[in-house]
Amino acid sequence: MTKQRRPGASKHLGEAGILARLLTHVPGGDRVEVGPGDDAAVVDLPGTRLVITTDTMVEGFDFLAHTTCPRWIGHKAAVQNLADVAAMSARPIALVAAVSTPAGTPADWFEQVTEGLTRRAGEDGAQLVGGDLGRADRPTLTITAVGVLREGERAVLRSGARPGDVLAIGSPALGRSAAGLAAVLSGRVQVKGDGTVVIAPGKGGNPAPPSHHATTPLDPALNTQLEGLVAWHNAPDPDLSLGWTSGRAATAMMDLSDGLVRDGGRIAVASGVQVDLHATALGGDVDALAVSASALDADPWDWVLHGGEEHAMLATFAPGAVPQGFRVIGVIREHVGQSAPRVLLDGEPISGEGFDHFG
């Protein structure tokens, strides 16, 4: 409860000073008629239909402060939301950010979050145009992203996949975010404020008390791979432009946020079809993660099949019409019988913890 609205509440953080620093990361633009500072932002619309999505990240639930850094938090918040706009085959144009933090959060934190957000958004042509600063017990970011579709441009939904279509992914490597999450959850990862990843040597599991477990010095190549995976988990960097460029030809599309099996299942349910994943098409993804999986006592197939937060474009196309940037990883079949699984791997049901957990 405040006597003032939230901008007043964040006076405690030195709102004016913080805002002034944040705004150095918010460039104006031809399309921005009114930017931050008035009641709302005004943005010129190069289209006739608005595409809009919103998503919240709460520290402790959606990320852990000590295993990420402010710049990555902003980056990931941007990607999560821009991916939803892209997955409708719409070009993102603007974002607003509501940021709530405990009292005493340093101005640097806000600035770096904003920098990560605006930089990644800028790569996709979207601008931060407004926001709200306020108080909360834990750092909390809610981003809303908007995009547009012009007259005659259709939104690509999840429901358009047809038997005979192929399933394709707009990413060269799957499972990286899940692998990075596993590294983070191993307790061996610490991330410094500037994004430097420090990985303690050790054998899987939680941090080993020195006297209890034998630790093995970390292979430099493994160390580098784990660093990259932790960075990818915290700041995934998919090519979202596929959504509003070649992805426009898709019969169905979504972004890969909860893993191939779960998200493939969503397309299957929405379209009334069945997805059959090709193991050979995913073998390279699995092999690339084998060393890290071994170090973390994990099954790389779990990461590739069930790992989420990649935010790459997952789409179906008519056979023979798969555009550049996408690679085929499965096929769409008729869904025969109510109890038939929605997602198969080489024609077989997918078993294992991952599927039960997410299903």
Next chain:
Amino acid sequence: MTKQRRPGASKHLGEAGILARLLTHVPGGDRVEVGPGDDAAVVDLPGTRLVITTDTMVEGFDFLAHTTCPRWIGHKAAVQNLADVAAMSARPIALVAAVSTPAGTPADWFEQVTEGLTRRAGEDGAQLVGGDLGRADRPTLTITAVGVLREGERAVLRSGARPGDVLAIGSPALGRSAAGLAAVLSGRVQVKGDGTVVIAPGKGGNPAPPSHHATTPLDPALNTQLEGLVAWHNAPDPDLSLGWTSGRAATAMMDLSDGLVRDGGRIAVASGVQVDLHATALGGDVDALAVSASALDADPWDWVLHGGEEHAMLATFAPGAVPQGFRVIGVIREHVGQSAPRVLLDGEPISGEGFDHFG
């Protein structure tokens, strides 16, 4: 940190069931091409420029659970955001809602918040088109509202007030939200889940232990007024349509969120002018609150001058051009000398705790 994105996290709340109930409050509409359920919503745009704003409410910081009810929380979240769109003289068209709650929050809570939100938004022609459910320690709502301006329609900014203009408010009574807040903070107010307000008798201050203070039975008329003020604080109901109808003629406009002195000062600073409030024009507002102010040991002038969260349209107009729905409460003067106050009352600086506190 979750292995899944937030929709997965809220599985614990029975997401599918909760969503199904929420969606009964989300009517479709001619303008909604894609509603909830896909990656993003798609909304037809009856204009060429987008007006967008976002605002967060966190339980314990922006409202207190035991002094409001879920329907009011949704209502107030809608009003706060729609008011910002209206204050740009734009007609709101859509909202998205990101709602984060502790595990175990009952489905009723979500449904009533959604009902309060959609009902109030619907009165202004705006539809809830999407959202995000997730976990947090405290109930947290972030609403993003969007509106449109057509070709040739200008956004009314805070910066257009000119000396000689009059200051007007689109509300019949000011200070009600602040008075309701004072009642809430007195500790004598309890609000039941259905919005019933219970006010304990007593003399000001915190709840009086029975043996320590003489309590006076509550005058029924006072009780009714306090109930109304508490309801108005929790669910203010200003006429926002003034913003995109007669308010279009304003030279400057904003919504009254932080009190006349603070918000008048914002218009003054943005426009490079000085605001002189008329005491006689505010006398009726003050008189209407006198009985409650006496019961709560408060100065009703503080509520009227410094009370926020009314969200009525505060606007300046050329003299003689004040449209229906607005009443004149002051005049715009030249701001002479850097150290001159931005806001006066009958030509005199405004002193008192309120101003220092908010200034």
